[in-house]
Amino acid sequence: MIKQYKNNLFHSIVLKNPRILQNFCLLILSWSMLFPQMAWAMRPVFSAFGLVAGYGPAGYRDGSFTSSQFNAPMGAAISTDGTRLFIADSNNNRIRVIHLDEDNQVTTLAGKSEPGDRNGTLDSALFNEPRSLAYLPDNKLVINDYGNKLLRLVDLKTRVVSTLGGDSPTTLTEGPASRISMAGIQNLVYLPAAGSLFFTQPDQGSLKKLDLKTNKVSSLSFGGRPDCLCVSGDKLYFSDADQPQILMAKWASTQLSNPQTVAQTPSHVLSLASSGDDIYAVQLDNNAPLVHLLPQNYPVTFISAWGDMIPQPGISFAFFANLITFPAMAMVSDPFEARKLYIVNPFIHRITYFRDIDPYHDPNLDFPNPKPPKTFRILLVGDSRAAMLVKHPFLTNYNIDDRAAPPQASLFYRLQLTLNTLAALENVPVNFEVKLDATSGDQGLFLWPAYRVPDTVIKNNIDLVLVLQATADMGSFPFRFYCYNTLNADGIPKYPRDLEYMLKPPLERIPPGDARRFYDLCNAKKFVRVEQNGFNFDEKLFSDPDLYPYLVRLYGKPLDVLKQKLSKLRTSTGKPVSLVLCDMHSSFFKPDSEPPEIWKDITQQYHIPYVDLNDEMTAMINSYYPLAEVDGNGHFNSEGHLLFGELLAYGLIRDKLIPWK
Numbered sequence: 001m002i003k004q005y006k007n008n009l010f011h012s013i014v015l016k017n018p019r020i021l022q023n024f025c026l027l028i029l030s031w032s033m034l035f036p037q038m039a040w041a042m043r044p045v046f047s048a049f050g051l052v053a054g055y056g057p058a059g060y061r062d063g064s065f066t067s068s069q070f071n072a073p074m075g076a077a078i079s080t081d082g083t084r085l086f087i088a089d090s091n092n093n094r095i096r097v098i099h100l101d102e103d104n105q106v107t108t109l110a111g112k113s114e115p116g117d118r119n120g121t122l123d124s125a126l127f128n129e130p131r132s133l134a135y136l137p138d139n140k141l142v143i144n145d146y147g148n149k150l151l152r153l154v155d156l157k158t159r160v161v162s163t164l165g166g167d168s169p170t171t172l173t174e175g176p177a178s179r180i181s182m183a184g185i186q187n188l189v190y191l192p193a194a195g196s197l198f199f200t201q202p203d204q205g206s207l208k209k210l211d212l213k214t215n216k217v218s219s220l221s222f223g224g225r226p227d228c229l230c231v232s233g234d235k236l237y238f239s240d241a242d243q244p245q246i247l248m249a250k251w252a253s254t255q256l257s258n259p260q261t262v263a264q265t266p267s268h269v270l271s272l273a274s275s276g277d278d279i280y281a282v283q284l285d286n287n288a289p290l291v292h293l294l295p296q297n298y299p300v301t302f303i304s305a306w307g308d309m310i311p312q313p314g315i316s317f318a319f320f321a322n323l324i325t326f327p328a329m330a331m332v333s334d335p336f337e338a339r340k341l342y343i344v345n346p347f348i349h350r351i352t353y354f355r356d357i358d359p360y361h362d363p364n365l366d367f368p369n370p371k372p373p374k375t376f377r378i379l380l381v382g383d384s385r386a387a388m389l390v391k392h393p394f395l396t397n398y399n400i401d402d403r404a405a406p407p408q409a410s411l412f413y414r415l416q417l418t419l420n421t422l423a424a425l426e427n428v429p430v431n432f433e434v435k436l437d438a439t440s441g442d443q444g445l446f447l448w449p450a451y452r453v454p455d456t457v458i459k460n461n462i463d464l465v466l467v468l469q470a471t472a473d474m475g476s477f478p479f480r481f482y483c484y485n486t487l488n489a490d491g492i493p494k495y496p497r498d499l500e501y502m503l504k505p506p507l508e509r510i511p512p513g514d515a516r517r518f519y520d521l522c523n524a525k526k527f528v529r530v531e532q533n534g535f536n537f538d539e540k541l542f543s544d545p546d547l548y549p550y551l552v553r554l555y556g557k558p559l560d561v562l563k564q565k566l567s568k569l570r571t572s573t574g575k576p577v578s579l580v581l582c583d584m585h586s587s588f589f590k591p592d593s594e595p596p597e598i599w600k601d602i603t604q605q606y607h608i609p610y611v612d613l614n615d616e617m618t619a620m621i622n623s624y625y626p627l628a629e630v631d632g633n634g635h636f637n638s639e640g641h642l643l644f645g646e647l648l649a650y651g652l653i654r655d656k657l658i659p660w661k
Helices: 002-006 009-014 018-034 411-425 449-460 514-524 539-543 548-567 598-605 614-620 638-654
Strands: 049-053 073-078 084-089 094-099 105-111 130-136 140-145 150-155 160-165 187-191 196-201 206-211 216-220 226-232 235-240 245-252 260-264 269-275 278-283 290-294 330-333 340-345 350-355 375-382 431-438 464-470 528-530 535-537 578-584
Touching: 073 140, 073 330, 073 340, 084 130, 084 140, 094 130, 140 187, 187 226, 196 226, 226 278, 235 269, 260 290, 269 340, 278 330, 375 411, 375 449, 411 431, 411 638, 431 449, 449 464, 449 548, 464 548, 514 528, 514 548, 539 548, 548 578, 548 598, 578 598, 578 638, 614 638
Parallel strands: 073 130, 130 187, 226 269, 269 330, 375 431, 375 464, 464 578
Antiparallel strands: 049 350, 073 084, 084 094, 094 105, 130 140, 140 150, 150 160, 187 196, 196 206, 206 216, 226 235, 235 245, 245 260, 269 278, 278 290, 330 340, 340 350, 528 535
């Protein structure tokens, strides 16, 4: 079916029976929840959640992320370069590594099936029920060897394991680390500002500091029972095992400040993590198992690939089901992708990533740089038809205010999801990221990208610019933009419009060249009337063969300027940035009188690749009705974004405009 979707059988099979495509759309969107995207952990910008590693029941197996097995994993730490996710595989007595830059391959770092407390090389070292982990910036890993009541140190450069603290049974609470009890450690973190490890022992009501320079432990008395920990900058956050509150202490000079309560939680906290200034907690709450605590306190909303909100995720979402107070769930953040969290669940033996999604947020977020390996970035450029999700005429989940429409239901995400799902299914080692840059149609989509898009391309390391040129109406008719400002050195109107220039009489604002000749010809044919503030054109001009070549040049010249600017830019792989145009067929009826072949002719004249989806869209527009508002401007509803996103992915693959090997 996938091959049929991508070759000429698409025309012979799918166009004769559009239901096949619909079933395929349902299939791949369902599979995308089961198969994570592949290269570099496939970092889709707006994904709500996805598998990182772990399959089936408890067990032990290295290998691919879909076949690897864990047994009650409890701890996690991530390397500063974001390529390795370390897991304390507790019941397997091993430390495992998920290689995020190698398709999430899972390997064993150290440990054997049998428990023990042997130091030495990674191949010979033994552990007993390892739990929490902390990564140190000099490529070292601290392990809470829970069963042995020890803190162990792994030097990843020399590949040697040693004991950091807890060698001698003792009742001391301060002093050399070798003489301090490490029993019952719940959580440990590294605070760079202090050059120290901090760890909690809730049963003792202890929060302790291990200075890595002196290797001495000091006990910090804050009252209560410190439990879960996380670090953000020079701040240490911790939960109280007995109170639904989060406290914060700041490292200043040589000590922590007095703690203050900074957030309240409705239930018991199982883990804490920071992503920049954002603080998150996993808690025992069916309505809000994952909560964003700071700077604002709100429950994280979980959204499916369909854009549906998942009710009571603590019950209906298996990853958070049946949680208990102990053992805690580990949670760490991605160092390069904001608000992305890796969570380890010991009950289902699986590691999953989550991305905090706010349905009200602006989808035009900048991509993180530098760009991860094997990543191909697409910038969709369009008008409101590419961005707006309108209410569905039937009763659906999308009968909500447009501003609250979940990103997953929008075109840019549908394209990203489809490309990454097909790439995962066909073992294409590329991660596709899609960004949207759109504004109202009355701004002149043929014009403004020449000014705004190059800066966006540079800022976000874009590989391909895809202009979704919706069939225009008289409101975006190109001639009027040539009368809004003087021409620049490239011979296109300056942007934005000059309000003072527009005060001149209309005939004095017509620039020389094609715009003047176009007006003179329209005037001779009586297709234009000069009014006080502008011009009134007759739509008959679109079908006039004498005027058609001028329309092609008036529309096409700014796109050619954009193409030339992009050709001078280079992607991270050293290639010029590509420009592609697609006619965005977006309504039940073709909404305007503009000839449908005009954009194809424009791209041929200016040698711009063109994704032609008119036949596919025309063939399916009745079968998939309703796709868009009929009485408005042809804005898509959720099904319209879904169908056009699928067809757009098909067209990019079919025309070999994206890497697909």
